[in-house]
Amino acid sequence: MIDSKHLDDIARRISDSLPESVRHMQEDIQRQVRSSLQSGFERMDLVxxxxxxxxxxxxxxxxxxxxxxxxxxxxxxxxxxxxxxx
The missing domain is CATH 1.20.5 (Single alpha-helices involved in coiled-coils or other helix-helix interfaces)
Structure with missing residues (x-):
């Protein structure tokens, strides 16, 4: 399974790339992106x-x-x- 530090980093990078008008919701977006990535990676059965x-x-x-x-x-x-x- 992928390390949660990597998931946090990916989620942060994605949320950082969002427009400034959306950035005020950054924490919520990071949580949701992280959750989506984690569930996707779990379905992939990665090592x-x-x-x-x-x-x-x-x-x-x-x-x-x-x-x-x-x-x-x-x-x-x-x-x-x-x-x-x-």
Whole structure:
């Protein structure tokens, strides 16, 4: 989920971009924009960058382990074939 600091920042930026005549309602607008963004992000089922990076690292380790196991299987199959040919 996205950090609430980021939501506050986005809501503030949007409300700051509003015309001066509307700015007197800034707090209310920020709250409503923040609420809308938060509900939208929740529906998107987003993950944090930290969680994403953890999963990328886990996938890299899994790929490395898979490559090691594939190489090991190839060696064992080669040994089995050599033994079977004798």
């Amino acid at each position: 944090t960058r930290e969680d994403f990076d953890v999963q990328v690292a886990l996938l890299e380790r899994t790929r490395e382990r898979l490559a090691e196991l594939e190489a090991r299987i190839a060696v064992l199959e080669g040994q089995a074939a050599a033994t079977g040919e004798r």
